[in-house]
Amino acid sequence: MTQTHDETVRTRPDTATAVPVDEPAQPDRIRRPADAIRFAASLLGLAAVLLLVSIAQQTTHGLQSDIAEGTAHAPRFLLSLATMASSFGVLAVPVAFSIERLFHKDGTRVAIALLAAVIAFGLTYVLDGWVISAAPGGVLDSLIWGGTDTALVHTDITPVIAFVSAVGMAGRVRWQAATWTMIGLAALTGLTAAYASVAALVATYFLGRAIGHGTLYAVGTPNPRPAASAVVAALERIGLRPASARRLPGGAHGDADDPRRYGVTVRHDPDAPAEDGTGKELPRAEWQLEVRVLDRDQQPAGLLYRVWRLLRLRGAAPGRALRSLRRSLEQESLMAYAVAACGARTPRLVGTSEVGVDAALLAYAYVPGRRLNAVDDGELTDGLLRDVWRQFQRLQEARLAHRRLQGDAVLVGDDGLAYITDLRAGEIAAGDLVLRLDLAQLLTTLALRAGPERAVATAAAVLGEDALAAAVPLLQRVALSRATRAALRHDKELLTRIREQIVALEPETEVAPVRVERFKPRTIVSIVALTVAAYIVFPQVSSVDFQQLVSSASWWWVLVALFAAGVTYLAAAWMLMGFVPERLSLGRTVLVQVAASFVKLVAPAAVGGVAMNTRYLQRSGVRPGPAVASVGASQLMGMITHILLLIVFGFITGSTTTATQDLAPSRTMVVVLLALGLVAAVALTIPRVRRAVAARMKSMFSGVVPRLVDVLQSPKKLATGMGGTLLLTVAFVVCLDSCVRAFGGSLHWTAVVVVFLTANALGSAAPTPGGLGAVEGALTLALTISGLTAETAASAVLLYRLLTLWLPVLPGWAAFAYLQRKEAI
Template sequence: MLVDGRQVTVTGDLLQPLTRRTNDILRVALSGALLTAVITSSLVTRTRWDELEKSISRIVGVLTPTQSDVVYLVYGLAVLALPFMILIGLILARQWRLLVPYAAAAFLAVLALSITGKGLAAPKWHFDLSDRLRTVLAQFLDDPRWIGMLAAVLTVSGPWLPARWRHWWWTLLLAFIPIHLVVSAIVPARSLLGLAVGWFVGALVILVSGTPALEVPLDGAVRAMAKRGFVVTGLTVLRPAGSGPLILSAATEDPEDDTAVVEMYGPHQRSGGALRQAWLLFRLRGSETAPLQASMRRAVEHRALMAIAIGDLGVANTSTIAVGSLDRGWTLYAHKRIRGAPLAECHTSTPVAEVWESLHKLQEHQISHGDLRDREITVSNGAVFFGGFGSAEYGANDNQLQSDIAQLLVTTTALYGADDAVEAAISVLGKDAVLKASRRLTKTAVPKHIRDSVNDAKGVISRSRAAVMRQTGTEKIKSENVTRFSRSQLIQMVLLVALVYVAYPFISTVPTFFNALSRANWWWALLGLVISASTYVGAAAALWASADESVNFWRLSIAQVANTFAATTTPAGVGGLALSTRILQKSGLSTTRATTAVALQQSMQVIMHVLLLIFFSTAAGASTDLSHFVPKSTMLYLIAGVAFGLVGIFLLIPNVRRWLAAEVAPKLKEITTDIIEVAREPKRLSLIVLGCAGTTLGAALALWVSVEAFGGSVSFVTVTVVTMVGGTLASAAPTPGGVGAVEAALIGGLAAFGVPAAVAVPSVLLYRVLTCWLPVFVGWPVMQWLTRNDMV
């Protein structure tokens, strides 16, 4: 390569691989949005759309028929020649690899617009219709397939051709809209659809085939470095451009000058950085994030300036040579060769205190590094230096400085061990600084690239945190909240959305329900409310006994109301189980003990439900026809066959069999062991049994009271069977709290036993108000109170 009369040798392959950039993804998203908007507006407002376009066409259509024909003749020739012009341009530019995507985009666009309800439709040109233009070329503009094909091939070829050509050709294609209106010819609605389909198809083809390499302006890079006094005699490619920059090694004729590293960033190689910065700003608090870098040049410039600032302190492993903008959107960052070896390769001969001393120099000058992975830390002649600087900040705030300490704790713990790393950090930075920064030793606060740089990041963070607690004499380190939304806030937001979702079907029945309340017996309703409240005492008693009576009983009773809110607003009631476990943990139980207590209570609840269902079904069978709930023999045989088939599959498939042996069997064994252990304590077992039975029977009694409130007449045994069978069938419903499924099952069950619909419907709704909706709306402030008092 000849630059300003000097011969510069270039060694290595500069050809960049085809890449799928963020721009390609955004192009697909935008084209898909346009296509959706065109189709939606066409379906919703097609009549008004046509009338509006005809009205505009009459206003602006000032040309005579002869003039319109001339305009269409000229524009039709241009549009007819456009795809061939694009093809010739690609051939002249020697873009041979683009021919296949070009043909594929054209074919797919025409095919997509040719599909109708009756199959594929061939082009239909109206050469002899008097209400259309008389020129043959004008008929191409009347067919959206031609417009779609042009848009597709233009989209595919755009990244490979000069920008001036691309801009002129798009202008020519989009001119069909004003031309249609001015000459008062045809309504361009179908052409707009063709344009949207073509752009979308072309965007998809680009995403699959990839965008091309850009010509690298090496001569500009050599001139920029020469202005800074580094005369380049040879360039060697170390890594071709791709997901990262093009990296070259630059040699000079001056023997006193060391080789330099040249990093060249293409115009789209950091396009993902903007999306990442936006995500961090949305997720993290403002004090946790660095200022936005509006462009790739600003990001590279910031990195170079931080290298200069840190170099002045004597702890930078490189120095900046040149930064600048080059032709075709490239940006140059040239710096001296990195000195020293990575810390991971020489940590055995480098004291860990030296690493912390280097960080201390940065912190004294209020500089944060932001990327303290072991590969960004080098050692030369026993001195520790830093590199990278892409996330470094001058004038960093306290949060960024504490983040650096936490990152280096993770890195040095992985290399030196937790005790040595923490001891060195305390000796250099002081006990208070390390203890405060250790609040960030969490998965959320430690950046992902730091966690990915060490093996077993979770274990490393835990060991480092434990070492800080030991060496500072601290019993507990409160985690730092670095996100804009805490976990509890997100959970509450999800629960509120779920509450609105599950309440919607109930809201639609409110008018009918209130009309029926005028004839209800309020004393029965009040009794039902008392019974519903007593079920929470029973559930609390069962959980209290399951926890070996080691927690506050009345706190558990209050928490059961919040438990109802959490269980109702989450599918399968998982929120209630999680909240119960959390309450036991906050009451002093370990995680294992709390989980075991909740599992024991739930297991006993299922066992008591099944036993009571068998007992009351037997009792009801003596006096009541239960054929409504018993499937026909064919269905029973089918259920039995499916059950045996599943058992066979579980036993025959090795992976499933191993899963049963490794995951399910130990948990069943653990629960069985807990039940046997509880059985040896009659008082405790009796309390659990009574609490679980009281919860089930209390629900049945509340439904029976609700039926009596509306003048119904049905036995308690019958209502108990309906409650348990209906609840069991509705438990498989995907809606949180079984909303909709529970009501339908209970109303159907009561109707099967002869309860009129005029009584069954309001009775079930009253029952759901007493046992579900009132506790849900009361449970929300109760959960807030528990949260404020650090009980959950």
């Protein structure tokens, strides 16, 4: 709803004097972030119920049986009384509450709640009309378990739950108690009458909540934010005498949770009129107060981002992601008094007050000036920067953390002095890490405006070089605020230049970054990938009879597979040695490859081996640049060989299925290659993707090509490297084929090659340690498609991964420890 900006005159309820209030007309309805969060949480709860009943069907069935047996012995009189009370009260209580709300002129909220109830009724009617024959054996069967008359969801109470969720009973304890008591009795009646199961009732609760909050967010809730007249009245109650008020544009940062701000003039003489006898407003000075209004509905704004920072960073996020209105008011007030007490310059907090039940205000003495972001470059003198650092130094000495030292948190007054503002996220008695993060944040903020040279120089002049050096390990993008990270996209080398300036002043500064992340986003991807892989692999594993597996396996083929798995380490050593012109010890290089099998468990397959080999070459006397180039050359040739083998054997596999044996290409392989080529071509039409690929290829070939030229001058080295590359593939194929034959399976050798090459490519691309999950899923699926039974394929894959991934872990750990002790890695 679009409203025009108009100036209105409102009267304080406790006086007869009109106070001019300049404020845009507020919308009748708003969409609250809290409703969206509750809607998402309800959907997650519903999904959790469906997941639980799908993996624990026996438990849910047993719980239902226990409840049925328990209620069978309950007095029939009490059950009948509960049934009668719930049948009447489950509708009577919400109706009574609606009438009460209508008397208080809250009909809009009641209408929205009725809409949610209608939607819930329609949806539950459709769900209960579901064809039950589709349910047995699955999630629906677990939900409706209890008899043929059992419903998927409780139709009687779902609309009531949706109504209650949408109408809003916060702060009305008696109404809440009465309503949920009736809902609980109705649920108990459904259980005793076998109308609904426990799982269905829990699903009913989450479904009703989701519909209620979803409807409330989609339609919008009546605006609970108090108008400026209520703010003026609250100022009157704390002893101030407003003469006029004006809504100021935007918040301090433009964030979703920024508070409303008002400029207010006050009369020092409470008897002085605001107007003369003609109604003309008397001339007055600039605003004396800046009033910040905290609205309850804005408190959850940005919650997901704060939760993410709280979980991801160590000590870099506030202790609570969601604070109540009262706690937010108390925290900002405490910080304002603490900052003023430590001697740092900040607008004086004049008073605080609640504004009804849905808002609170903080009145600050108005300081005319501009935010640091709005100050012209020519006005950013070294004197001003040093003054900013002096205010920051007082905060640090008092162990006060600001947490939002962005450009808008520093006010440059008309008197040329710096003021620290926006204290809502601050923290008293802060720890060392949080204080150092504040230092890193302010360094970056000032460097973005004045350049890293001036920011570091002025900071060193005030704080000292030793104190400044503490920020170097924390100059990381992840540790900075969201707005600062966005600004750094336009100057990606700024943090590096800040570090260089500090190191130039203090050469002994520790440069290694401090780990502030509990986990990286890649960890989340790994967990999701492992979950999906477990969903694919576990059903295959559960179908394997391990006792029969051990007794029926052909141990001759198991020994062949074990030998082939051991050959892979010799092949990997030759592969690396062939692309290193310097002389390497074969025994120690093989030992490094064994140690890499241990590192696979803590790093993706394509990363662990590269890092291990690079470190080994550097310890062997190869300079860092050539060491990286040598490992890159071996990986590049391995990738090219892998792709060529996959294409060649894909064509051969297609020909072996025809009667003519005419080397006709596999139709599936042709389709796959064409699809990959089309995707690559479309991607390269995007300028950003094209530049990224070009930069990556340039960085790869700039060091690899000269290294390959050196290798080409030595036929022996070239033969060693290419021979190791081919032997590595042959050894893995022999190992996989032997595992298949160990359980009575048999495939054409070309099919085994294609299966291995495909699974290995997926394992290298997967972000999980050792390609865990991706390799198992790909191998099992590919072997099954190739003609093996599911049990044989699963057994062969288990044995293959046991020999190539799990069995080498203990020897790999021993080799890793030995090489570390010898300082070889």
